[in-house]
Amino acid sequence: MPELPEVEVVRRGLAHHCIGSRIADVRVLDARSLRRFAPGVSEFIRQLEGLMIVDCARRGKYMWLVLADEMGNLLDDALVIHLGMSGQVLLKDAAMPVEKHLKIVMELYREDQKPLQLRFVDQRIFGGMFLDQLVPTLGEGGEPVPAASSSKLSLSLIPRSVAHIARDPLDSLFDIKLLRKKLLKTSSGIKRLLLDQSVISGVGNIYADEALWRAKLHYAKPARSLSLTQTKELVNAAQDVMHTALDAGGTSFDALYVNVNGESGYFDRSLNAYGQAGKPCSRCLDNGKSSLIVREPFMNRSSYRCPVCQKTPKFSHR
DNA sequence: CTAGTCGCCTGTTCGC
DNA sequence: TGCGAACAGGCGACTA
Numbered sequence: 001m002p003e004l005p006e007v008e009v010v011r012r013g014l015a016h017h018c019i020g021s022r023i024a025d026v027r028v029l030d031a032r033s034l035r036r037f038a039p040g041v042s043e044f045i046r047q048l049e050g051l052m053i054v055d056c057a058r059r060g061k062y063m064w065l066v067l068a069d070e071m072g073n074l075l076d077d078a079l080v081i082h083l084g085m086s087g088q089v090l091l092k093d094a095a096m097p098v099e100k101h102l103k104i105v106m107e108l109y110r111e112d113q114k115p116l117q118l119r120f121v122d123q124r125i126f127g128g129m130f131l132d133q134l135v136p137t138l139g140e141g142g143e144p145v146p147a148a149s150s151s152k153l154s155l156s157l158i159p160r161s162v163a164h165i166a167r168d169p170l171d172s173l174f175d176i177k178l179l180r181k182k183l184l185k186t187s188s189g190i191k192r193l194l195l196d197q198s199v200i201s202g203v204g205n206i207y208a209d210e211a212l213w214r215a216k217l218h219y220a221k222p223a224r225s226l227s228l229t230q231t232k233e234l235v236n237a238a239q240d241v242m243h244t245a246l247d248a249g250g251t252s253f254d255a256l257y258v259n260v261n262g263e264s265g266y267f268d269r270s271l272n273a274y275g276q277a278g279k280p281c282s283r284c285l286d287n288g289k290s291s292l293i294v295r296e297p298f299m300n301r302s303s304y305r306c307p308v309c310q311k312t313p314k315f316s317h318r
Numbered sequence: 319c320t321a322g323t324c325g326c327c328t329g330t331t332c333g334c
Numbered sequence: 335t336g337c338g339a340a341c342a343g344g345c346g347a348c349t350a
Contacts, residue, residue: 001342001343001344032326032327035326036346061344082344082345083344084343084344084345085327085328085342085343085344086327086328086329101328122327123327123328123329124326124327124328124329124342124343125326125327125328126326126327126343126344126345127344186320186321187320187321188320188321188322192321192322195344197344197345204343204344205342205343205344299322300322300323301341301342301343302341302342318321318322320350321349321350322348322349322350323347323348323349323350324346324347324348324349325345325346325347325348326344326345326346326347327343328342329341329342330340330341330342331339331340331342332338332339332340332341333337333338333339333340334336334337334338334339
């Protein structure tokens with residue numbers, strides 16, 4: 001499933017191949033992929049057709065295309081894309097066979113390359129697209145700051161529906177002090193906070209477990225009991241895991257007929273905790289100890305940890 | 319206000 | 335073998 005590094009790979013692919021393109025012939029094959037766009041299918045098509053793509057930005061797992069009209073005037077609305085659980089954005093020649101779960105297609109025209117089809121494919125329909133108004137991104141003093149480090153134009157604008165989301169660990173403006181402030185004013189376990197988009201964005205169940213394993217922290221350790229050092233180590237761990245995945249997935253997007261997709265070879269190899277129930281903890285093995293990764297329910301989903309290096313805290317909290 | 323649950327989805331895997 | 339249940343999980347909407 002697409003996690004933040006995969007979304008970033010998609011964003012880079014889109015930035016590389018779509019900026020400067022004109023959108024034409026938008027087709028929506030499944031209206032459920034526009035669930036979050038109240039005006040509906042025909043309005044979506046009417047508003048998009050003929051526009052130019054001028055930038056592609058991302059925060060957490062949300063990305064958005066900044067648009068301009070034929071006169072080059074920036075639009076108030078951006079095209080927001082979320083991949084959800086199973087979404088893919090593919091760039092393909094129109095002659096390529098149609099994918100089974102194809103939901104939205106748009107033709108992209110740019111002078112220096114063959115026409116491309118942007119195809120949104122989504123099996124489980126947790127993802128989708130919508131148009132949303134861009135609003136200023138303000139710093140603590142109310143001054144405009146870049147919305148996301150991934151924006152080429154460093155636009156100080158962010159879609160209204162994405163504005164409540166915290167910066168992600170790969171954002172150059174990620175604020176560890178702000179994170180700690182949020183951790184201190186809750187009674188929840190640390191993993192619940194890791195998965196809360198308004199606290200830190202882009203961390204899903206997989207990366208939460210991997211970051212906690214690297215930082216040797218139990219998922220139920222009260223967030224407010226983490227020292228500043230532990231908080232830093234946890235964020236560093238999340239960044240390390242994400243950079244590793246980005247390196248693994250970010251290599252192939254520049255091929256001729258690009259597959260900007262949500263797959264990563266990373267998940268097959270480099271996981272230390274997630275999905276590893278019953279397998280030895282590699283760190284314990286390196287230290288001459290022996291322990292097996294366990295799977296436990298937390299927040300109605302699975303959590304994986306090493307019982308030796310991620311000990312249950314005296315006071316734990318959901 | 320916060321904490322926590324629910325529903326949206328479909329393909330795969332599991333137990334009976 | 336067939337079939338329903340459980341599971342996977344991001345996140346907005348909702349309830350307590």
